[in-house]
Amino acid sequence: MSTESARVRSTIETRNRILDVALDVLGENADAGMGDIASAAGVVRRTVYDHFPSRLDLVSTLTERAVTEMTAVLTEVNASGAEADATWAEFIARLWPVTHRYRVLLALRRGEYGEAIHGLLGPVDELLADLVKRGQDGDVFAQHLPADMLSQVAYGVVFAVADSDQSNGTVGARAATITSLLMLGVPETRAIALVGDRP
Known part of the structure; x- marks a missing residue:
């Protein structure tokens, strides 16, 4: 392998490590600075700034990564042709493993980076609103509430459960999925049946 390709690979690995660590650090403290992230990643501040010239650049990149993952999952489950409530349940079940990682974006969305994060999350918000509208049109x-608002309420509940689960680890995906379905107006018996024996 050439020195150049090894250097490129090392640069990419460092960048990805900084992003992964930033999610953990910001998840613990949404106000953490670039120095905190650098220390946790085992690099100097200059290295973080080489990859991300500002904290907003870092947060924007984290948001773009989240949007890519979430839209891929939502697009895939939407393509199944299942009823809207079954599609929602599948989406939450598939999203749950990354919910803890990206919950910090909701906190940051309410702060100084709110406008930037809101804009970047637009594609996810639109897909969720479309899914809820499909469910409303089908009386599911x-x-x-309007579809865009109702989707945000139900989706927000998932992150609220994730926050609670983070502290004691006793709730989980099952509770998040059922609760979000209840927020969408799905009867409890149907919500429980949709989740089945998932943990």
Whole structure:
């Protein structure tokens, strides 16, 4: 392998390590600075700034990574042709493993980077609103709120459960999925049946 390709690979690995560590550090403290992230990643601040010229650049890159993962999952489950409530349940079940990683974006969305994060999360918000609208049109989901608002309420519940589960580890994906379905107006018996024996 050439020196150049080894250097490129090392640069990519360092960048990805910084991103992974940043999610953990910001997950613990949404106000953590670039120095905190550098220390946790085992690099100097200059290295972090070489990859991400500002904290906003870092947060934006984390958000873009989350959007890529979430839209891929949601697009795939949407393509199944299942009822909207079954599609939602599958989406949450598939998303759950990364929910803990990306929950910090919701906290950051309410802060100084709110506008930037909101803009980047647009594709996910639109896909969720479309799914909820499909459920409303099929009388599967409640209609007391517009689809875009109802989808955010139900989706927010998933992250709220993830936050609670993070502290004691006793709730999990099953509770998050059932609760979000209830928020969407799905009867409890149907929500429980959709989740089945998932943990």
